[in-house]
Every structure is written in C-alpha cells, then in structure tokens.
Amino acid sequence: MHWEFVIAGYVIVFGLLAAYAFFLVSRGRRLSKQVPTDRRRFLD
Amino acid sequence: MNDTTSSRATRVLGIAALVSLAFSLSFGLIFSPPEVFQADSVRLMYIHLPSVAVAYSCFAVTLLGSIIYLRNGSTFWDLLAGAAGEIGVLFTAFLLISGSLWGKPTWGVYWQWDPRLTSTAVMFIMYIGYLVVRRLELPPDVRSRRAAVLGIVSFVNVIIVHYSVQWWRGLHQGQTIGIDTQLDGLMLFSLFLGLVSFLVVGSWLLVHRFRIAWLEHQLSAQGMERAIAERRAEGGFGLSGSGA
C-alpha cells in the first residue's frame, strides 16, 4: 500500500543527493586545478 | 596530490557511504515488512528520521563553528560553519519532502499544521537566509562575522520557533498528530541503517563542501595578493622580493 508515495520520496531524495554529490565533486575538480599545490592545505 | 577534492579519507568514506546506502535501501525497501498502521509508507521514515538527524547535526556544527570563529577568527571554523549550513539546508529539504509525502497517505493531506512540520519549514527558510548572507558581496571578514552572528542567532531561533509552535498547537487541538507505531526488530534495524548511512553520506558531503570552500578562499586570497603586487608594480616602488 502507498508505494507511489514511498517511491516518489526515495526517487526525489536520492536523486537530489546524487545531483548534489556530482555537483560538489565536479566543482571541486574545477577549483583545485586553479589553486597551486602548496595552497591546497586540508585536501588530504 | 591530485586535481580533485578527494583524498584517501574521502574515498574510504565514500565507499562506506555507498555500501551503507545499498544496505539501507535494500532493508528499507525490500527486507523490512510493512508496518501495521502505516503500511508501506513507514518506509519513508527510514529516510525522514535520518534526514532530521543529519540536518540538526549540521546546524549544530554551524553553531559551533560560528561561536569559535567569533572568538578567534579561525578561517577553518568559519568555512566549516558555512559548509555545514549548506548540507543542513539540503537535508532539511529532504525531511520536508519525505515528511509531506508521508503525510499524504497518513493524514490525507500533504501539509498539516503540525508543530514539527511548521517549525521545520520556518527553520528551512531561516537557514536559506544564512546561506544568502554567506554569499553577500562584502569584504570577507565582514561577511564572515555577519554570517557567524546569524549562525548563532538562528540556532536560538530554531529552539524558540519549535517550542512556541508546539505550544500553539498543543493549546488548540491536543498534541502532535501522532500515529500509533509498532516497529519490530527488522524495522528498527532499517531505521538504524538509514541513520548510519545518512550520517556517513552527510560527512562525505561535508568534507567535500568544506574543501571547496577552502579552495575558493585560497583563490580569493590569491587574487588579492596578485592585485596588491600589480598595484606595487604600477607604483614602481622597485621592491625586491623582501616586501610581501
């Protein structure tokens, strides 16, 4: 019963989560190319 | 060093997040039985309650970071507070979405003037305001200080809003619209799995978000230094490497 709500909830939440994670990783890649290595403290 | 915000720590954390999410999904959606009163909609609780946990933990980190920043001006804590604020807003969105999707089959409506739902919505907007302040075009230290004040005051306000709304509904029509819940072993286990996986995912996101903030901070600092250097060169002071 009520599977439509369950599926909708899981799809929306995990979809947003995946999108945000992807966005973070790609933004991180773009930014880290611009910063010289000696300034990347906290990156390891 | 690589050209990403990943490191060995985040890779381990990331794998742990994926594995625990896989477990959490399979138990939440397949292995756990439907609940007696809520039927299958109880499965939304396995993402709803963990979202609550992550959101509140994040706002607590924002509070802590803001207090420490105001005390000693630590860039680390300032950026961490901001990163946590963003993750907190994301998970607050999750808990509002899963909450109202749970409400429709349970209460018959998506939105109920339930104290927790109402105060969560207000909290959501309050922290969106916090994120807006973090992006304002201001000198970095002024912006950080304003954001820190907001990070502290917002947490106090969350508590105030929560209790006053609860009091309001409590006086008018009994307590929170509760629903009898019978969680057996497997359901509790699914809830536990959800909690663990969301906390791991939340920390993975937080680390990456913080590193992005750190890189942005470095970039703006770099830009500032370059501008100063150019200004000096224009001025023709003929500085040797000593003056930095």
Add this chain to the structure above:
Amino acid sequence: MLHDALLMAGKDLRIERGSRVVLGQILPFGALVLILFGLAISPDLTVLGTDRRSVLAQVSPGLFWMAVLFSALQALNRSFAVEAADGNLDGLKMAGLDPAGIFLGKAGTVTAQLLVLEILLGAGAFLIYGAPLDSVILLVVTVLFATTSITSAGTLYAALGSGLRVRDTLVPLLVLPVLAPVLLAATLATDAAVFGPAGDGWSWALLLAVFALLYVGIGMLAFGPIMEET
C-alpha cells in the same frame, strides 16, 4: 551606553521630523494593507456559531499584526537607509559610540514610531473590521512587548543587511522567519484581548515579554561584532 542610545534616538527622530517618511508614507501603507485584507477576505463571510461574527472581524487580530509587520519592515529599512548613505555607521563607531547604545537608540526610535503607527492602525482596524474589545490592559501589554520584540529583532537583522545593495530584499527574508513566533503570540494574545476571555491571552503576553527581553539582549550583544570594521 544609555547616553549614546539617546543621542542616536534624538538624531533619528530629528530626521523623521524633517522628512516625515514614517508618518507620511509608512502609516498610509499600513492602512492600505488593512484595506486590501478586507478586499481579499470578503467582509460578507460570517463565522458560524453563536455570535455570527464576520470572518474579517474574527481574523482581525492576525491581519492587524500582519499589517504591523509589513510596516515594521518598511520602518526598519528606513532606519538603516538613513545610515547607509555615506557609511554613517562607520562614523558613529569612529565617534566612539557604544554598539549596544547604537542598537538601543535605533531600536528605540523604531519602537516609538511603530507604537504611534499601531495606535492609529489599531483604531482603524477596530473601526473598519468591526471588532469588539474585551481587555484594554492585555491589549496594551501585548502591543508593548510585541512591538519591542519586532523592533529589536528587526534592528539586529537590518544591521546584518546594512550597507548592501540587496538590503531591501534580504532583510525581510531574514527577519520574517524569526518574527513568526512573535506574530503567533501577538495574534493569540490580541485575540484574547479583543474577543475574551482575557485570561487565555496572558500566557502569550508573558511569552512576548520573554521574546522582547531575549531579543533586546541578543541585539545588544551582537551589535558589537556586526559593527566591527563594517
């Protein structure tokens, strides 16, 4: 500190006496909001029950406070627009004014202006919505504490947005969620004061007193870090 507060308040009141923005523009704006509520909620609708009141009268306490909130936002905006012009806040700080004093002065001025506005708007709401009045004391206490809460929280957040081009849009976003509990408590207390029994409203009036105290305290503490190098 109190001396600085009076200095600030005196300055802001003199500016108002010259420009008449609050009385000449914000007050009519508040009255307009009240009238528009009347159009949005048909005056012909009545609440079923023993007294068959009109819906408009029934919800008038809430509408009144909404109108006050909107007007308060305008007044706060005005209060900081006056300073932002040429980095006045910097000057005030340089002049050695105590940040807590500046906060009290600014909040105090807006409180005084808002109280005048509330008396006039309240009379208007009383007349045009046709609401009765059960307990004057409760109403006065409610108005005093609710206004102090609105202006002290509002001044704090308006300062967070000061000196910014986006101030006009930012400040309402920051202030209104915070004032949600104040609106709630003020509406319920006013409801009890207007329709009775007044006994139901005193606990909400007490809550408003706590809010007022809390926000004045937070504002005095937080103004230091906000003003620093702003």
